[in-house]
Amino acid sequence: MDVKVFQFNPFQQNTLLVWDETKEAVIIDAGMLFKQEKQQIKQFIEDNQLKLVRVLNTHLHLDHQFGNKFLFDTYGIMPEVGKDDEFLLDSMPFIIQKWGLPYSDVSQPIGNYITDNQEIKFGNTTFVALHTPGHSPGSYSFYCKEAGIVFVGDVLFKGSIGRTDLEKGDHVTLIRSIKNRLFTLPDETIVYNGHGPTTTIGEEKQFNPFL
Numbered sequence: 001m002d003v004k005v006f007q008f009n010p011f012q013q014n015t016l017l018v019w020d021e022t023k024e025a026v027i028i029d030a031g032m033l034f035k036q037e038k039q040q041i042k043q044f045i046e047d048n049q050l051k052l053v054r055v056l057n058t059h060l061h062l063d064h065q066f067g068n069k070f071l072f073d074t075y076g077i078m079p080e081v082g083k084d085d086e087f088l089l090d091s092m093p094f095i096i097q098k099w100g101l102p103y104s105d106v107s108q109p110i111g112n113y114i115t116d117n118q119e120i121k122f123g124n125t126t127f128v129a130l131h132t133p134g135h136s137p138g139s140y141s142f143y144c145k146e147a148g149i150v151f152v153g154d155v156l157f158k159g160s161i162g163r164t165d166l167e168k169g170d171h172v173t174l175i176r177s178i179k180n181r182l183f184t185l186p187d188e189t190i191v192y193n194g195h196g197p198t199t200t201i202g203e204e205k206q207f208n209p210f211l
Contacts, residue, residue, distance in 0.1 A: 001018060001019070001020050001125055001144065001145075001147040001151070002018070002019050002195070003017070003018050003042065003149070003192065004016070004017040004018075006031075006032075006037070006040065006044075008031040008032050008033060008034075008037045008066075008067070009031050009032070009033040009034070009037070009063050009066055009099070009136075009158060010033075010065055010099075011031075011050065011063035011089075011170075011195070012157075012195060013029065013031035013063040013064060013194055013195060014029070014030055014031075014192070014193065014194055014195060014196075015027065015028075015032060015041065015067065015149060016028040016029060016192055017041065017044065017045070017050075018125075018151075018166075019048075019050050019123070020122075020123040020124050020125045021099070021123070021124065022123030022124055023048075023049055023050050023051055023123070024050075024051050024053045024122045024123035024125075025040075025050040025051060025052050025054065025122070026052070026053065026054040026055065026056055026120075026122050027054075027055050027056070027067075027071065028056045028057070028142065028151050029056075029057055029064040029153060029194060030057075030065065030066065030067030030068050030070070030071055030079070031063055031064055031065075031066050031067055032067030032070055033066040033067070033101070033102075033103060034102075037067075038067065038070050038195050041062065041067075042074065042158065045072055045182075046188075048116060050156075052068040052071070052077060052163070053122050053123075054077065054080065054110075054117075054120070054122055055068060055071050055072075055077045055080065056079070056080050056081075056083040056114075056127075056142060057061065057078045057079050057080065057082075057085075057140075057151065057201060058141065058142070058151065058153025058154070058155075058194065059081075059085050059088075059134060059135060059139040059141060059153050059154065059169055060085040060088040060089065060094060060136065060138065060139070061084070061088065061096050061136060061166065062088075062092050062099075062152070064153065064154075064181065064194060065088075065092070065107065065108070066078070066103060067141060068107075068108035069105040069106065069108040070080025070105070070177070072108050072130060075155070075185070077111070078108065078109065078110065078111025078112070079108060079111055080110070080111060080113070080114050080120070080132065081110045081111045081112075081113065081114060081138065082113065082114050082137075082138030082139065082140050083113040083114075083138060084136075084137035085136050085137065085138030085139070085207030086110060086138070087112075087167075088107070088136070089107040089166075090107075091167070092107045093107075095165075101132055101133055109172055113201050114129045115129065115131075116129065116130065116131040116140075117130070119195070120142065120143070125144060125146070125147075126144065126145075126146070127143060127144050127151075128142070128143045128145070128180045129142060129143040130142075130143055130150075130182070131178040131181070132153075132155045132177035132178070132182065133160065133170070133174070133176075133177055134152045134155065134169065134170050134171070134172075134173040134174025134175070134176070134177045134178075134182050135153070135155050135162035135163065135164060135166075135169055135174050135206055136154075136166070136168060137168045137170075139153055139154070139155055139162075140153075141153065141155060141181065141182065141190075143185060144189050145178055148186065148188060148190060149184065149190045149191075149192060150188050150189050150190070150192070150201070151187060151192045152191055152192070152194075153184065153193065153194045154176065154193065154194040154195065155177060155193075156178055156182055156191060156193060156199075156204060157169065157196055157199070158191075158193070158196055158197050158198070158199035158203075158204070159193065159199075159207065159208055159209065160210060161174060161175075161210045161211065162174060162209070163176065163209070165192075170180050174186075175211070177181055178207065178211060179211070183201060183204075183205055184202060185201050186198065187199065187201050187205065188200060188201070189201040189202075190200060191204065207211070
């Protein structure tokens with residue numbers, strides 16, 4: 001399995017393009033805001049002869065969903081998201097206005113709801129969706145056992161954890177999600193998060209000062 005990390009929008013968000021030997025691909029957390037960012041990911045897909053088949057969201061904070069409308073308009077694929085984050089679609093225009101961002105698209109509606117322990121398949125690859133609320137109520141992490149990788153959004157970072165001061169965030173719930181869902185994965189599991197560098201489950205167990 002291959003993973004390409006794009007760092008997009010003013011929040012320096014990690015947009016993840018994932019594919020396997022079949023060339024089927026998924027995008028996790030489409031953060032493309034500016035025209036050049038949208039063109040960059042489209043060109044990479046074309047240059048590598050990939051077939052985008054799914055769009056996944058770990059959660060729906062605005063910096064993780066900017067590009068969903070572009071992907072629907074370009075590829076006809078609607079995002080798959082945790083239902084408990086759907087309320088964030090309605091608040092997105094107000095938050096964008098607050099930040100003064102150049103975003104004119106309406107929020108892209110959800111195509112399918114992700115459920116806990118759901119298998120998400122593409123090509124020869126299978127993710128298991130792990131409900132990891134706390135940063136947002138509908139946050140999900142996507143674990144690929146075969147590749148030893150988990151995509152966690154803004155739940156866990158290298159040496160840090162997700163913020164819980166945003167709407168419907170909850171610190172106690174976040175810590176529970178990390179310890180009960182993520183820290184039960186093998187220590188060598190590589191953690192791809194929504195901002196910043198990758199880490200491993202074992203490293204965060206041992207060195208994360210917030211846990």
